[in-house]
Amino acid sequence: MTTSRTGAARGARGTYCGHCGGPCVPWTDGGGNADDGGTAAPSPAHRQCLSSLQWEPPRFCVQCGRxxxxxxxxxxxxxECSRHGPTTAP
Known part of the structure; x- marks a missing residue:
């Protein structure tokens, strides 16, 4: 795939975090409020990563973590990911 995935780079849903490369997993807050699948970071652990990605390019592929x-x-x-192709700035 060689299309631009700027949404993935800017914190949209992916399997891995574009800033730290850590896995992004669905979460609940213990009160029954589950991840709604919106554009926010998929877990509280990656909120800092999401804010960093607003000012700097991603360092890891959100699809494979490379x-x-x-x-x-x-x-x-x-x-550019060696497996999934380029991502460009909006």
């Missing part, structure tokens, strides 16, 4: 090859330019950034 480290990305990232190139930063004056006009934006480009990140």
């Amino acid at each position: 480290r990305l090859k990232v190139q930063v330019t004056p006009l934006g950034w480009r990140a």
